[in-house]
Amino acid sequence: MIVVLILADARPAAYLAAALFVVAAATDGLDGYLARRYESTTRLGQWLDPLADKVLVAAPILTLTAVRRFPLWAALVIVAREFAVSLLRAWLGARGRAMPASWWAKWKTAAQMAVIVLYLLPVFDAAARGFRFGVLVAAVALTVWSGLDYLIKAGRPAPAEAG
DSSP, X not given: OHHHHHHHOOHHHHHHHHHHHHHHHHHXXXXXXXXXXXXXXXXXXXXXXXXXXXXXXXXXXXXXXXXXXXXXXXXXXXXXXXXXXXXXXXHXXXXXXXXXXXXXXXXHHHHHHXXXXXXXXXXXXXXXXXXXXXHHHHHHHHHHHHXXXXXXXXXXXXXXXXX
């Protein structure tokens, strides 16, 4: 639905897309919190939740980029990192290793979701565009750093192997 609203290219649709995205992001965060709070996490959930986050992030970013409302360079970095981490998780999973979301990745997700909301909203003021760009730079930096963090951790032996 968010993709359709972005493609509608109308101010009311932009506000609705932003509101729907905020609801989706909030329910994703609540789901993770409840799973941890009630100790109901599973290996499957540890794999599927980050995958759902990637779809939630990639769909609006790619659509906004297609309609020239999101910088291509940032979209390439974000989507490439998400794809690479998904492949890394699948590779580790095939070897019996799970890689739960790191704190860096949680901050990255929050920054990406914030920047998506800012790019969904119709912004015309130069100061607001500057703020939005600053959040974008922070989100991209966290995206790169958290991806490198996963790569470094994946290269380390699993705790059982390290002994």
